[in-house]
Amino acid sequence: MADVNEKRLVDRFLQMVQIDSPSSHEREMADYLKKELASLGFEVAEDDAGRDLLQTLGDMRGAETIRFAGNLIARKKGTVQEASPVLFAAHMDTVVSNKGVKASIQDGVIRTDGRTILGADDKAGIAALLEVAQIIQENRLPHGDLEFVFTIAEETGLNGARLLDKKNLRAKFGFVMDSGGPPNVVIGASPTEIDFSIKIYGKAAHSGVNPEDGVSAIAAAGHGLSKVQMGRIDEETTVNIGVIKGGEKTNIVCDYVELWGEVRSRNKEKLSWEIAKIQTAFAMACEKVGARFEMEEQQIYSGFQLTESDEVVQIAFEGARKAGMNPQLAPRGGGSDTNIFNAAGIPCVNLGVGASKDHTVEESVSVKDLVQASQLVLGIVETVVERAGAEVHR
Ligand SMILES: [Zn+2]
Structure with missing residues (x-):
């Protein structure tokens, strides 16, 4: 296998984390990538997802000053x-x-001074891909058609991938470089997530003068909550009520409480069952105190479950072995763009880029993992060529 240029890879990663790109402010990052990808022989298109997203959020005020971008779709014709x-x-x-x-490197680990996040999620993934594109170019490695997609607004709910026109993609399968684990762990399963809101309507009354005329929405919420099992339900199912709001003053019987929560499971029946249990808990609680409630659910993304008999998993495994790693198939409790691509009929796994403690100021990535993520991608490109029966030049 061709060598990964560790210094170039790390330098490019460090250069990219200097580009500030929180969700819906990806303009500078997109411009940087367009330039890099063009120099690596890719044809790059940008879609309108950024503008569409701001429009669906219903607020275009200041849109001209928000440095948003669209998804980038970069293609390189195969040899x-x-x-x-x-x-x-x-x-x-x-x-x-x-x-x-x-950012600085100590003992082979890249981290920040503890004041900001690093941004390895997901610039480590981007760095690994660009390094491979460069290795392919400079060594004239044989490859099939490559489609690199760089999405926007993943962190706010997979919005870029959702708005991307997946029908335009030609790939038969794909690899998302966005998992926290080490590069040998291939994420082949992820839950479906349903978010819900519960509105409890009670009746206001003076707490000291005529409390018997009131119906406490807080009491109803409390009864309901005491019957809901939260946390890890089983190996593939979790429940969380993460927000509760209600009440105004200590001397008013509270007439309105709102709760928001989520259920995730890789098993759709269990998912419906947990939703039904929560609904029943609040129905009984409201009946007990004479309150009324409404529950609304919304599927955020749908799950996927791939096995070792799926081609995309086999290719990831072969690629990992070529890179000298011992591949493992594992599930992950979170959603990612991988969910969206799978739902669109493009089987995809999520690959580890070695970033740990992402979404915190302690976020870090090891140089070794960055290098291995690149080797894994190289191994995958090579495997796809081999599977086509072509001779790989080593
Ligand atoms: Zn990510």
């Missing part, structure tokens, strides 16, 4: 006609701004 077109994806946005980031 091996018979090889399947492959998708590689990563997201350009970071969960929050990392303006003023001071």
Whole structure:
């Protein structure tokens, strides 16, 4: 396998984390990538997802000053006609701004000074992909059609991938470079997530004068909550009520409480069952105190479950072995762009880029993992060519 240029990879990663790109402010990052990808022989298109997203959020005020971008779709024509077109994806946005980031390397680990996030989620994934594109170019490695997709607004709910026109993609399968684990862990399963809101309507009354005329929405919420099992329900199911709001004054019987929560499971029946249990808990609680409630659910993304008999998993495994790693298939409790691509009929796994403690100021990534993520991608490109029956030049 061709060598990964560690210094170039790390330098480019450090250069990219200096570009501040919180969700919906990816303009500078997109411009940087357009330039890099063009020099690496890719044709790059940008879609209108950024503008569409701001419009769906219903507020275009200041849109001219918000430095938003669209998703980037970059294509490089294959040198091996018979090889399947492959998708590689990563997201350009970071969960929050990392303006003023001071990144340094100690003992082979890249981290910040503890004041900002690093941005390895997901710039580590982007760095690995660009390094591979450069290795392919400078060594004239044989490859099939490559589709690199860099999405916007992943961190605010997979919005870029959602708005991307997936029908335009030619890839038969894909690899998303956005998992926290080490590069040998191939994420082949992820839950479906349903978010819900519960509105409890009670009746206001003076707490000291005529409390018996009131119906406490807080009491109803309390009864209901005491019957809801939260946390990890089983190996593939979790429940969380993460927000509760209600009440105004201590001397008013509270007439309105709102709760928001989520259920995730890789098993759709269990998912419906947990939703039904929560609904029943609040129905009984409201009946007990004479309150009324409404519950609304919304599917945020749908899950996927791939196995070792799926081609995309086999290719990831073969690529990992070529890179000298021992691959493992694992599930992950979170959603990612991988969910969206799978739902659109493009089987995809999520690959580890080694970023840890992402979404915190302790976020870090090891140089070794960055290098291995690049080797894994190289291994995948090579595997796809081999599977097409072509000779790989080593
Ligand atoms: Zn991410």
